[in-house]
Amino acid sequence: MHADPKGVLTGVHFLDGDHACCEGTLAAGARFAAGYPITPSTEVVERYASRIPTVGGIFIQMEDELAASIAIQGAVWGGAKAFTVTSGPGFSLMMEHIGYAAMTETPCVFVNVQRGGPSTGLPTLPAQADMMQARWGSHGDYGIIALCPNSPQECFDLTIQGFNLAEEFRVPVMLMLDECVGHMTEKVVIPEAGKIEVTPRRYTKLPPAEFQLFEPREDSVPDMLRAGDGYRFHVTGLTHDERGYPSMNVETQDRMVRRLQDKLKPLANGRALCETENLEDAEVVVVSYGITSRVAQRAIQLARKQGVRAGKFRIISAWPFPEQRIRELAGRVKAFVVPELNLGQMVYEVERAARGQAAVIPVTHAGGTVHNPDSILKAIVEAAR
Amino acid sequence: MNETTLEIPYEIPAGAHNPVEPFLRMDRMPHIWCPGCGIGTTVNCFTRALLDSKADLDKVAVVSGIGCTGRVAGYARLDSFHTTHGRAIPFATGLKLSNPELQVVVYSGDGDLFAIGGNHFIHAARRNMDLKVICVNNLTYAMTGGQTAPTTPGKVISATNPYGVFEPSFNLVALAEAAGASYVARWTTYHVKQLSRSMEEVFKKKGFCFIEVLSPCPTLYQRRNKMGDGLDAMKFYKEVSKTRHGAPTSECALTKSGEIVVGKFVDRERPDYFELLRAQMTETLGDRYVEPLREQEEDVVCSC
């Protein structure tokens, strides 16, 4: 269905990533946000706080990230689309509740505008060092979806896509921005509401006597409910059966956790979101995401000028990791060069997917600023030799 | 209904049913609570209050945290949420804000609400969020084996204070009042009628309402301290409770064996969060302000 025009700021704008992300949430239909101030993410909710009262919804600044990360889930079960926004230290605090959202299959969005870490780190400077944490940060076996925008325009577009995926898969979605993308100001085109596809929540059509809140459809995802409609349902973080009742035994555990991960498999395979260029004849493929992909673009151009057949694989959906695409590529390229604003995170996934069929070369950076294209170029040229 | 042969023959009318059963997920009975535990007693009072207040049960939501009392959500046949330890209140906040027509009841224990959940409690009270918080206070962390809670009185033996608790304990009613709660009462599981009436009162009241209910924990708190069983605790409550409506909460602290002051201590009128929000927004935005969420759902294109 189409976006609600009340939330769509149609037009051509000059916005930074944080602000564009906020507009994305509004266009996606998010009418509830809870947050806690943390640099460099706070602008997302500050803008939301000033926009939402004339759109129709609520922003509440909670007392901490633990509260924010679960208030949004209460709001989802009350019937709203909801999100929260944070950066590294807050992301760490939210981990228990990301697990709760995954366990209870609560569709919601967590925006992490990544900054230098660990701990308080570099509050105003970029990094991409929370990528593994986005996938594995909470305890236990579960899965999430993570998207990486590389421009303010994508901060708008992928936010909408993030909400749509959350509804489709009944899963928490991480929007992994970084301080650079969040604070860079570029042209952002917001189309008319009629041109924006929004996935509505899939409320069940079955009556209360027949519906089970955790009984999956054929696509492994159950339909949704909201409080107040007479279903008298139960949601728990304990291992539960299809009714949602605690069922703490080995069989239920197996069935449940496998489905929580398996339902996301399409994104690891054919539905992975990525942007590729020059892969047909590539001997070295640069795998990157977020702000680093902008630098990588330059490095690839320079490499081509030098006669190296370099190709681009930009990861947009980082989790589930697009392993099918990487595995296919690994069979026909010499090497992957993986620059990241961290000491090596997604590069391990590339290695895993490549299964030794191609060399995998990390180009690490401790964060604080972006790569110099030369460091990536150097790695590409070395790999091609 | 299973009946072993009664010693003294006794007939009951056909079709008689326990008034609490429609409120319970009977397919999950028997519950996990111990013999002599008072949580089930509070659930009876809750049921009675819902009945007497003629609440629309489809609009009542129960949010619990983790712990023995936290299991109430799982047994109540209402839209119910068993959330994370200490975070029932912020979950309930989001639920209420996105769906104001719900009656949102937080039903949780003393450790869950006041240790790990303490920060959330005081802020929800400060905001006067329209939530009804029922705290079953058994003076311990029962589910995990009887560790010290912020409410455990001094000198008592617990799993984590094997030589006796020496930290001062919280006076929950004073805390609730100081944080801004609109309604503050304390009862014990002996005071079934009064507790039920208090619950009924809070269902009709807007704002942050807090009811503390003292309850026995015979298996852990009492056993370690040779305080007898559930019945002994109930008799103790009966003996040492003094009803003092309106008493200053600062004078209502609990001690190991001293007087238990019960009653309704605070019942004041304060604008609740929604009223404050609306007032501020309409003052600054005038008719540009759009009422949030459910109220305007009818004409929303994307009714997510």
Added chain:
Amino acid sequence: MAKGFVAITVERCKGCGFCVEFCPTHVLALSSAFNSKGYHAPHVVASEKCSGCDLCGMYCPDFAIFGARHAR
């Protein structure tokens, strides 16, 4: 004829004794029989004194007993 009656679900009872203790007219006593879990459930020893007040039902933590008035 008593004003009320008491219904006891013996198998649910855990013998806590609340109902026996707090019945205002002492209608109940703990039975020497026990249920399959080994608990002594209450039984009615003074049926004519039952007013159907349901205090027993309000106290019972196991939802194993309730009282009600006889229909007139």
